[in-house]
Amino acid sequence: MPFIPHTDDEIREMLTAIGVDSIEDLFDEIPRNLIIDEKKLQGIPNAMSEMEVARLIKNRAAKDKNGLCFVGAGAYEHHIPAPIWEIVGRGEFMTAYTPYQAEASQGGLQLLYEYQTMMASLTGMDASNASLYDGASGLAEAVLMAVRCNRKSKSKYILMPGTVHPYYRQVVKSIVTHQEIKIIELPFDEVTGITELASLNDYASEDIAALVIPQPNFFGCLEEVDALTNWASEHNAISIAVVNPTSLALLKEPGKWGEQGADIVCGEGQPFGTPLSAGGPYFGFLCTKKAYIRQMPGRIIGCTSDKDGKSGYVLTLQAREQHIRRSKATSNICTNEGLIVAAATIYMSLLGPQGLRKVAAVCHNQTKKLVEHLSKVKKISIRFNNAYFHEVVLHLPIPAKEFIAKMDEKNIVAGFDLGSVYEGMEKDLLICCTETKTDQDIDLYVQSLAEILQ
Amino acid sequence: MSNNVPEGLRYTKSHEWVKLESNGNCTIGITDHAQGMLGDIVFVDLPAVDKAVAAEEECCTIESVKAATDTYSPIAGTIVEVNTKLESSPNLVNNDPYGDGWLFRVKPKNADDINKLMTAEEYKKFEEE
Numbered sequence: 001m002p003f004i005p006h007t008d009d010e011i012r013e014m015l016t017a018i019g020v021d022s023i024e025d026l027f028d029e030i031p032r033n034l035i036i037d038e039k040k041l042q043g044i045p046n047a048m049s050e051m052e053v054a055r056l057i058k059n060r061a062a063k064d065k066n067g068l069c070f071v072g073a074g075a076y077e078h079h080i081p082a083p084i085w086e087i088v089g090r091g092e093f094m095t096a097y098t099p100y101q102a103e104a105s106q107g108g109l110q111l112l113y114e115y116q117t118m119m120a121s122l123t124g125m126d127a128s129n130a131s132l133y134d135g136a137s138g139l140a141e142a143v144l145m146a147v148r149c150n151r152k153s154k155s156k157y158i159l160m161p162g163t164v165h166p167y168y169r170q171v172v173k174s175i176v177t178h179q180e181i182k183i184i185e186l187p188f189d190e191v192t193g194i195t196e197l198a199s200l201n202d203y204a205s206e207d208i209a210a211l212v213i214p215q216p217n218f219f220g221c222l223e224e225v226d227a228l229t230n231w232a233s234e235h236n237a238i239s240i241a242v243v244n245p246t247s248l249a250l251l252k253e254p255g256k257w258g259e260q261g262a263d264i265v266c267g268e269g270q271p272f273g274t275p276l277s278a279g280g281p282y283f284g285f286l287c288t289k290k291a292y293i294r295q296m297p298g299r300i301i302g303c304t305s306d307k308d309g310k311s312g313y314v315l316t317l318q319a320r321e322q323h324i325r326r327s328k329a330t331s332n333i334c335t336n337e338g339l340i341v342a343a344a345t346i347y348m349s350l351l352g353p354q355g356l357r358k359v360a361a362v363c364h365n366q367t368k369k370l371v372e373h374l375s376k377v378k379k380i381s382i383r384f385n386n387a388y389f390h391e392v393v394l395h396l397p398i399p400a401k402e403f404i405a406k407m408d409e410k411n412i413v414a415g416f417d418l419g420s421v422y423e424g425m426e427k428d429l430l431i432c433c434t435e436t437k438t439d440q441d442i443d444l445y446v447q448s449l450a451e452i453l454q
Numbered sequence: 455m456s457n458n459v460p461e462g463l464r465y466t467k468s469h470e471w472v473k474l475e476s477n478g479n480c481t482i483g484i485t486d487h488a489q490g491m492l493g494d495i496v497f498v499d500l501p502a503v504d505k506a507v508a509a510e511e512e513c514c515t516i517e518s519v520k521a522a523t524d525t526y527s528p529i530a531g532t533i534v535e536v537n538t539k540l541e542s543s544p545n546l547v548n549n550d551p552y553g554d555g556w557l558f559r560v561k562p563k564n565a566d567d568i569n570k571l572m573t574a575e576e577y578k579k580f581e582e583e
Contacts, residue, residue: 294497319522
């Protein structure tokens with residue numbers, strides 16, 4: 001029974017009053033062929049009771065193998081200190097949605113303010129928003145923002161390296177192509193696995209609105225970010241950095257790339273305290289230089305002082321937003337991932353800059369160990385000859401798909417099959433090693449691999 | 455509220471003023487009445503130089519603590535100059551709307567267009583209505 005407070009009698013009375021025979025007649029403007037007959041719905045099972053659903057899900061959960069995970073490809077397994085979700089689970093954080101009412105939301109607002117401060121510092125930017133849905137939609141928002149920021153460009157052409165996460169590229173395409181924005185893909189070097197700088201020459205005399213720069217790129221390789229950023233500023237293009245936040249503890253922050261630094265920095269925040277889960281919820285971050293904040297999407301929290309001189313936190317720069325600017329808003333996304341951001345903020349504050357550096361360093365060291373061990377195995381090779389952070393591409397003598405299935409039998413999640421997203425890379429496997437993998441885990445991986453390939 | 459309407463300028467119903475300069479270009483700003491209605495101005499989003507504008511086309515956004523409003527070009531032409539001082543001191547629009555608080559300059563397509571706009575007297579009358 002649906003929870004509608006009207007009785008059948010009342011409904012009939014109302015229909016009689018307005019002179020309509022049935023409720024269906026109220027919707028007669030909907031074409032018949034668009035109306036779905038509930039009885040004919042296919043593939044939808046019958047309703048279940050709560051008890052039945054609980055049993056079903058329990059059975060499904062039992063199928064989870066929780067194998068030893070060496071997959072990264074955009075979502076990374078990191079140790080999550082116990083206090084994080086203990087604190088996030090407090091009732092005060094549970095309704096972490098946009099805090100419109102500053103007088104009743106000082107705690108939540110302060111948390112977001114601290115989050116923004118930490119993200120700005122980590123990326124070397126002047127400002128951060130209060131988060132977006134995820135890394136992929138964050139990049140799409142960054143592209144839209146770049147087009148708004150770039151007053152010198154009339155083209156709406158975006159240069160997008162093929163080394164950007166393939167899923168991100170798909171999401172960007174879905175979101176921006178209907179706004180007359182054209183995405184031009186840049187090739188990568190087959191030997192080094194990074195964007196070919198020479199390929200930019202083709203666009204030197206063209207009007208380019210923005211250049212996307214991934215670091216590390218999808219293959220785990222380190223791009224020549226200084227040269228790419230400089231190319232963008234020399235050609236009046238906005239530079240958009242897509243970065244892994246963990247890597248920023250070791251790598252140069254985008255604010256210092258090239259002569260002038262990147263203009264917009266975005267990425268996926270999941271590595272900071274969010275457990276792996278299919279489909280999220282994760283969160284996206286977006287930071288920028290002061291000159292561009294009026295074009296920044298999303299909520300921004302500011303610090304001010306009240307009439308007694310005490311500091312307080314409020315939503316700021318709201319004139320960008322839809323509730324004030326309506327159709328002309330530069331920000332049409334007011335949702336932030338409040339709860340996940342709370343976890344990330346606590347993660348960053350518990351680890352501190354030193355802790356973050358340590359996590360990043362261990363990730364890199366363990367990956368290096370894995371690569372060194374693997375290089376002793378015959379029949380396989382490291383596909384790209386380049387510096388990496390915590391992911392590398394392994395070239396196998398057999399299709400990666402087959403290899404993954406065989407490793408699965410040994411309860412090891414072996415990596416990401418690059419053939420599923422790149423043509424001709426069927427034998428290439430993207431593997432990742434974070435601080436969660438011990439020396440024994442690495443030995444086990446290499447040993448299992450050797451057994452399968454012998 | 456102050457309501458200064460200087461003689462010699464032309465005015466629009468959307469509360470912009472236009473001044474014909476000796477070189478034929480037009481300087482555009484918002485009236486004393488408009489700045490008073492907006493309140494403290496915190497940001498002015500200026501148009502790009504060389505941009506072609508049609509008459510009554512929105513080309514500039516003024517953001518105050520209360521609202522964000524669009525400002526229109528009263529005449530068709532090309533933007534030849536913008537008041538870059540407003541980038542760091544947007545409050546000039548409040549303090550000196552007819553002087554240092556000017557917004558942008560347009561090279562008119564037709565020099566006669568300015569005569570279609572209201573005189574100071576007509577604008578005063580329009581405001582009273």
